[in-house]
Amino acid sequence: AQTVTQSQPEMSVQEAETVTLSCTYDTSENNYYLFWYKQPPSRQMILVIRQEAYKQQNATENRFSVNFQKAAKSFSLKISDSQLGDTAMYFCAFVPYGGSQGNLIFGKGTKLSVKP
Amino acid sequence: DAGVIQSPRHEVTEMGQEVTLRCKPISGHDYLFWYRQTMMRGLELLIYFNNNVPIDDSGMPEDRFSAKMPNASFSTLKIQPSEPRDSAVYFCASKRRGQGGEKLFFGSGTQLSVL
Numbered sequence: 001a002q003t004v005t006q007s008q009p010e011m012s013v014q015e016a017e018t019v020t021l022s023c024t025y026d027t028s029e030n031n032y033y034l035f036w037y038k039q040p041p042s043r044q045m046i047l048v049i050r051q052e053a054y055k056q057q058n059a060t061e062n063r064f065s066v067n068f069q070k071a072a073k074s075f076s077l078k079i080s081d082s083q084l085g086d087t088a089m090y091f092c093a094f095v096p097y098g099g100s101q102g103n104l105i106f107g108k109g110t111k112l113s114v115k116p
Numbered sequence: 117d118a119g120v121i122q123s124p125r126h127e128v129t130e131m132g133q134e135v136t137l138r139c140k141p142i143s144g145h146d147y148l149f150w151y152r153q154t155m156m157r158g159l160e161l162l163i164y165f166n167n168n169v170p171i172d173d174s175g176m177p178e179d180r181f182s183a184k185m186p187n188a189s190f191s192t193l194k195i196q197p198s199e200p201r202d203s204a205v206y207f208c209a210s211k212r213r214g215q216g217g218e219k220l221f222f223g224s225g226t227q228l229s230v231l
Contacts, residue, residue, distance in 0.1 A: 045222035108158040
């Protein structure tokens with residue numbers, strides 16, 4: 001079975017500091033996409049960053065970057081220069097590339113609090 | 117594009133009543149998903165459609181839940197009869213396979229409270 005595990009239910013960080021959220025996944029697929037979604041208190045699900053498994057280069061989006069380790073099936077999210085607006089639930093997700101399956105598999109989420 | 121549109125945003129009902137949640141996916145998207153989010157269980161997939169056809173409904177909790185997609189621009193999730201344990205946020209999401217790297221677009225969700 002394909003699973004996504006986020007081992008940190010809650011984390012906190014001081015404003016302007018750097019924080020890393022962990023995610024591991026289990027799959028027998030070779031080609032897939034990985035995602036980090038953010039859910040602020042407004043509850044809107046917002047895509048933060050996406051990584052294609054066939055790309056060795058780690059994806060970056062402004063202050064957000066990932067450390068993708070395919071062999072270890074690890075996909076961590078690093079937030080630099082944390083801002084109060086980064087306070088949210090963060091979900092890691094996975095979907096195979098191609099084939100008939102279209103469903104994203106989500107982890108349980110990590111609640112991040114950025115403190116002033 | 118207006119994004120995925122869900123209605124209502126909030127729904128409060130009494131146990132035993134029928135509840136219908138509505139979703140309009142993004143035009144051109146061929147996949148539609150219904151998720152339920154609770155504190156205890158996180159984000160759970162209930163059912164998803166491809167080209168209006170239900171593909172996987174193994175996440176639907178029981179026969180009280182049903183979902184339809186009569187056309188490419190509309191889907192409903194119905195709970196009849198509703199129970200307090202159905203209280204949750206229900207999300208609809210859509211995507212276009214092979215476009216945007218499988219990016220999933222979410223609606224704003226419906227907060228359901230069953231009293």
